[in-house]
Amino acid sequence: MRLSNRIKEMQFSPIRKLVPYAQEAKNRGIDIYHLNIGQPDIKTPETFMEAVRNFDDKVIKYANSQGIESCLKSFQEYFKQWDMNFGDNEIIITNGGSEALMFALMAICDHGDEIIIPEPFYTNYNGFSAVAGAKVVPFTTKAEDGFHLPSKEEIASKITDKTRAIMISNPGNPTGVVYTEAEIRMLADLAKEHDLYLISDEVYREFVYDGLKFTSPYYLEDVRERVIIIDSVSKRYSACGARIGLLASNNTELMKEVMKLAQSRLCVSTLDQIGSANLINTPASYLEEVFAEYDKRRNILYKKLKEIPDVICEKPTGAFYVVVKLPVDSGEDFAKWLLTDFNVDNKTIMVAPAQGFYATPGLGQDEIRISYCLNCEALSDAMDILKAGVAEYRRTKMNL
Numbered sequence: 001m002r003l004s005n006r007i008k009e010m011q012f013s014p015i016r017k018l019v020p021y022a023q024e025a026k027n028r029g030i031d032i033y034h035l036n037i038g039q040p041d042i043k044t045p046e047t048f049m050e051a052v053r054n055f056d057d058k059v060i061k062y063a064n065s066q067g068i069e070s071c072l073k074s075f076q077e078y079f080k081q082w083d084m085n086f087g088d089n090e091i092i093i094t095n096g097g098s099e100a101l102m103f104a105l106m107a108i109c110d111h112g113d114e115i116i117i118p119e120p121f122y123t124n125y126n127g128f129s130a131v132a133g134a135k136v137v138p139f140t141t142k143a144e145d146g147f148h149l150p151s152k153e154e155i156a157s158k159i160t161d162k163t164r165a166i167m168i169s170n171p172g173n174p175t176g177v178v179y180t181e182a183e184i185r186m187l188a189d190l191a192k193e194h195d196l197y198l199i200s201d202e203v204y205r206e207f208v209y210d211g212l213k214f215t216s217p218y219y220l221e222d223v224r225e226r227v228i229i230i231d232s233v234s235k236r237y238s239a240c241g242a243r244i245g246l247l248a249s250n251n252t253e254l255m256k257e258v259m260k261l262a263q264s265r266l267c268v269s270t271l272d273q274i275g276s277a278n279l280i281n282t283p284a285s286y287l288e289e290v291f292a293e294y295d296k297r298r299n300i301l302y303k304k305l306k307e308i309p310d311v312i313c314e315k316p317t318g319a320f321y322v323v324v325k326l327p328v329d330s331g332e333d334f335a336k337w338l339l340t341d342f343n344v345d346n347k348t349i350m351v352a353p354a355q356g357f358y359a360t361p362g363l364g365q366d367e368i369r370i371s372y373c374l375n376c377e378a379l380s381d382a383m384d385i386l387k388a389g390v391a392e393y394r395r396t397k398m399n400l
Contacts, residue, residue, distance in 0.1 A: 010130045014123050014356025015369075021339040022350050030343050033382035035370045036335075036352040038173065038320065040238040042293065045286055048239060051278035052271055063267040066259065067093030067246075070277040075231075075246055077280050082205070084218050084229070086248045090255055093268050097203050097232035097245035098124060103261045104228045104247055105132035105165075107254060108197050114162045115199075118149060120323055120357035120364060122173045122201070134164070138359040143325045143367070146314035147175035149183045155190060165197035165228075166190060171204040171214070174357050174369040175323050176316025178208050181215045188223040198223060201230040203245075204319035206287055209295055212317055225251045233276050235320075236287065243269065244276040294320050297372040297379055304383030308390055320372050323354050323364075326390060331355060331368045334393055342389050349382045349389070 015037055022032055066072065072091055079086055094100040101124075105115065111133035117125055119138035129136050139158050141147040149155065155166075166187055171178045191198045198217050208214045217227045232245035249255055301322065302315045310327035328334045332353035342348055354367035372379055394400040 006130060006133070010127050011123075011356070013127075015352045017356075018335055018339060018350065018353075021336055025339045025343075025348060029346060030339075031347045032339070033347065033349045033374060033378055033385070035372070035374070035382055036350045038235070038371045038373060039240060040235065040320075040373050041375060042238045042290055044238045044242075045279060045282040047278045047282045048237070048242070048275040052275045055271060055274050060270050063270045063273060065262040065265075065267050067091070067268060068270065068273045068277065071244070071273040074277045074280040075248075079248070082216070084216065084248075086250065089252065090250055091246055091248045092255065092258055092262050093273060094245045094247055094262075095265075095268055096234065096243040097201065097230050098128070099265075100230045100232075100245045100247040101125070101128045101199070101201065102131055103258050104197075104199050104230065105129055105134055106261060107258050108164050109134040112162060113164045114160060115165050115167050116155070116158045116163055117167045117359075118147075119359055120147070120174055120354055120367075120369075121167075121359075122169055123356050125167065126359065135162075136359050137163070140358075140360060140363065141175070141177070143312050143314065143323060146317075147172060147177040147323065149179065149186065152186050152190065155187075156194075159190070159194050159196070163194065163196060165199050167199040167201070169201040169204075170216075171207055171318025172321075173201075173204065173319055174321045174352070174354070176319050176321050178212050178318035179215065181213065184215045184217050185220065188217050188220045188226075191217075191223055191226050196226065197228055198226050199228045199230065203230065203232040203235050205231075206236045206291060207294055207320060208318045209298060210317055214318075225249075227251075228254070233279055236290070237279050237282070238290070239276070239279075242272045242276060244272050294372070296376055297374070300376055300380050301370065301372045301383060304380065304387065308387045311390075321369055322372070323357070323367055323369050325367050328366055328390065328393055329398060331364065331366055333397075334389075335368060337393060337397065338389050342392060344385050344388055347381070347385060349385050351386075 109132045113134045114137045116137045229248040234240040312325035316322040352369040354364040358364040
């Protein structure tokens with residue numbers, strides 16, 4: 001039986017491709033520190049659970065395709081705290097940020113159109129683009145530069161008559177970069193000059209460190225109708241399984257058309273929206289404590305990484321990830337070897353090979369992505385295992 005080219009051209013998640021090796025290691029009695037996935041370990045706010053427990057309708061009905069009113073209003077209130085204003089028809093609740101990204105790409109792209117993205121990028125951007133029939137065209141950022149953007153001329157060289165949008169993650173997954181106001185202005189100017197949309201994935205908005213300033217392209221009034229905001233409760237409220245995201249834009253024509261997609265999948269889970277709507281009532285101290293905890297983890301991670309000889313990375317300034325260039329010949333082989341052949345006191349680590357975060361063949365081969373979603377003690381131990389693993393891998397596998 002024939003399968004579609006669309007499905008065959010999609011890639012499996014490089015973040016999860018080593019799961020069978022991890023399971024085999026667990027079956028051998030090996031404990032694994034999971035540094036491969038951005039699953040927060042911090043408790044979800046009680047406000048979410050309270051709202052779900054208090055839901056007393058006798059029937060769990062279809063919700064409105066745009067989203068239930070209380071959930072939409074709570075997001076409007078949340079955005080006002082960030083000086084972002086969206087009207088009643090300018091937010092659509094989605095099944096996580098993932099569906100929001102797919103809706104955005106399906107609404108603006110025809111088959112064969114192109115989206116330009118700084119690489120390394122969140123791996124699922126490839127999959128979302130494939131579903132929309134669009135092609136990812138990357139421009140490369142480097143660990144040595146902290147993964148900040150290249151020149152305007154270099155980015156412009158990637159734009160063709162098929163380009164429909166520039167897409168960014170800010171703060172960045174997988175790099176931890178926070179783009180400066182000047183970088184966002186540069187992208188906005190490119191969008192204006194070439195008549196493009198600017199898709200801004202801002203799910204890590206709360207996690208900006210070292211006193212840096214978060215800048216959304218939404219803040220630039222001259223491009224506001226070109227801007228599509230992607231957001232989610234997953235990361236800031238440790239509610240990944242709730243699958244509540246959104247697409248927001250002041251472009252009313254775009255939002256009207258995206259509603260067709262929302263209606264085609266009927267609705268988002270009623271109970272998850274009920275819980276998420278009440279997150280706006282979470283005490284400010286929750287996010288303050290979460291931020292402080294991730295900042296501590298970031299400092300531990302960076303200090304330990306700098307103790308590993310020949311590792312290249314800049315200190316991440318946002319989100320809770322870092323891409324690290326290792327003194328190994330293959331990040332993927334190294335990541336697999338950690339699960340199959342290496343442990344310290346019956347403990348090892350699982351990391352994500354960074355090659356899958358690039359679209360340019362050959363890039364990222366000696367890099368890995370690390371998520372610092374572990375508690376401080378576990379993270380410190382995991383980084384010691386990484387240091388020992390790098391030394392042993394170079395000695396036994398690379399004869400160094």
